[in-house]
Amino acid sequence: MAEPALSYNPNPTEPKLKLPDGACDAHFHVFGPQAQFPFAENRTYTPADAPKEKLFDLHDFLLVERGVVVQPAVHGFDNAAAADLIAAKPGSYRGVALLPPGIEVAEMKRLHEQGFRGVRFNYMQHLGAAVPIADVMKLAARMAGIGWHLQLHMESSLIAGMTPALKLSPVPVVIDHMGRIDASHGLDQPEFKHLLSLLEDKRFWVKVCGVERASRQGAPYADAVPFARKLVQEFGDRTLWGTDWPHPNLAAIPDDGVLVDLLAEIAPSEAQRQALLVDNPQRLYKFS
Numbered sequence: 001m002a003e004p005a006l007s008y009n010p011n012p013t014e015p016k017l018k019l020p021d022g023a024c025d026a027h028f029h030v031f032g033p034q035a036q037f038p039f040a041e042n043r044t045y046t047p048a049d050a051p052k053e054k055l056f057d058l059h060d061f062l063l064v065e066r067g068v069v070v071q072p073a074v075h076g077f078d079n080a081a082a083a084d085l086i087a088a089k090p091g092s093y094r095g096v097a098l099l100p101p102g103i104e105v106a107e108m109k110r111l112h113e114q115g116f117r118g119v120r121f122n123y124m125q126h127l128g129a130a131v132p133i134a135d136v137m138k139l140a141a142r143m144a145g146i147g148w149h150l151q152l153h154m155e156s157s158l159i160a161g162m163t164p165a166l167k168l169s170p171v172p173v174v175i176d177h178m179g180r181i182d183a184s185h186g187l188d189q190p191e192f193k194h195l196l197s198l199l200e201d202k203r204f205w206v207k208v209c210g211v212e213r214a215s216r217q218g219a220p221y222a223d224a225v226p227f228a229r230k231l232v233q234e235f236g237d238r239t240l241w242g243t244d245w246p247h248p249n250l251a252a253i254p255d256d257g258v259l260v261d262l263l264a265e266i267a268p269s270e271a272q273r274q275a276l277l278v279d280n281p282q283r284l285y286k287f288s
Contacts, residue, residue: 004048006253008246013257015062017264020274024066024281027176027209027242030055030081031074037084040076047074050246052085058245062260066287070151071098072248073122079111086115091288096120096151101135105142112146117285118174119143123154123162133165144170149205149284156181156191163198172203172284174240177210178231183224184216192227199235205284206231208266208276209242212254220258228266232276240284241266241276 032039032049039046059067069082075098082095095116099108108116119139123130140150149172154162156179166173179195198204208231211224232239241263243256267273281287 004046006048006050006246007248007250008050008054009253009255010054012058012061012255013261015257015260017261019063019260019263020270020278022066022282023064023277024068024240024285024287025059025062025064025242025245026068026240026281026285027070027207028055028067028245029070029072029248030085031072031246031248032081037075037078037081039074040078042076043074045074045249047246047248052081052088055085055245056089058243058256062243062256066092066281068094068096068117068242068281068285070096070120073098074248079116083111083114083116090115094285094287099139101131101139103139105146108143108146108148112148117147118149118151120151120153120176123152123158124180125155133162137165137168140169140171147286149174151176153177154180156195159191159198160194163194166198166204167201169203172205174205174207174284175199176207177213177244178206178208178227180210181214181227182216183211183214183221183227187226187230196230196234199231199238202238205238205240205280206235207240207242208232209240209244209259211262211266212244212247212250212252212259218252219254220262225262225265228262229268232267232272236267236272236275237280239276240280 151174153176208228211221214224215221
């Protein structure tokens with residue numbers, strides 16, 4: 001069987017935009033290496049290795065100083081690869097884990113000591129069966145005393161229906177990838193309006209990464225940038241940004257340097273970029 005192809009560009013363009021000191025990539029993954037950190041047997045896809053060393057090289061190149069590793073579905077509930085990355089640069093990196101909803105508080109506290117600050121749940125069809133939202137809310141109640149947050153990766157069509165349950169959350173909730181909206185449907189689409197309405201509640205945050213996933217035009221993603229810009233304009237104190245490296249499950253591999261330069265359009269002012277890349281991540285993830 002042929003080895004999986006790289007999902008990332010190993011030679012990104014050097015960005016023209018200089019990021020502020022302390023800039024954070026608040027959404028990326030690591031895969032493997034499989035010899036050290038095997039993939040889950042029940043995974044729905046098999047990526048090429050994308051180890052922490054390659055991620056650190058990218059961050060050095062982009063002048064990113066902090067990061068949040070998000071546990072990918074391909075590693076299941078074994079968060080060892082993410083923990084290994086955090087341990088390599090303690091204080092500068094945090095993690096968001098994948099965990100079963102019945103996880104004990106003691107285990108979450110152990111992961112907290114390792115640098116994890118939240119739990120992600122996937123509601124995307126291609127990533128397998130989803131956990132009932134009622135079970136997620138029960139977990140959120142146990143998380144409340146730890147200082148963690150929920151992170152939800154969901155189809156845009158689910159936002160409206162899940163809102164009543166999500167509003168019961170006792171902890172902050174981060175919505176991934178701009179709610180996975182389809183940019184071709186325009187800013188007035190119901191799904192985006194539902195997202196904007198949800199964000200009126202100050203417990204909710206949103207990641208403005210994912211323009212390359214929302215776009216139907218391809219690079220430089222001109223159809224998707226207005227959604228990210230609108231979110232920064234309206235909710236600038238609760239927006240986060242990330243590269244989404246190594247870009248799993250995308251047909252066209254993005255250029256991470258281009259994604260950085262798009263920040264000049266997504267967050268046009270220095271004050272907006274300071275909040276998006278430095279101040280907001282510090283408040284949520286509490287880097288040391």
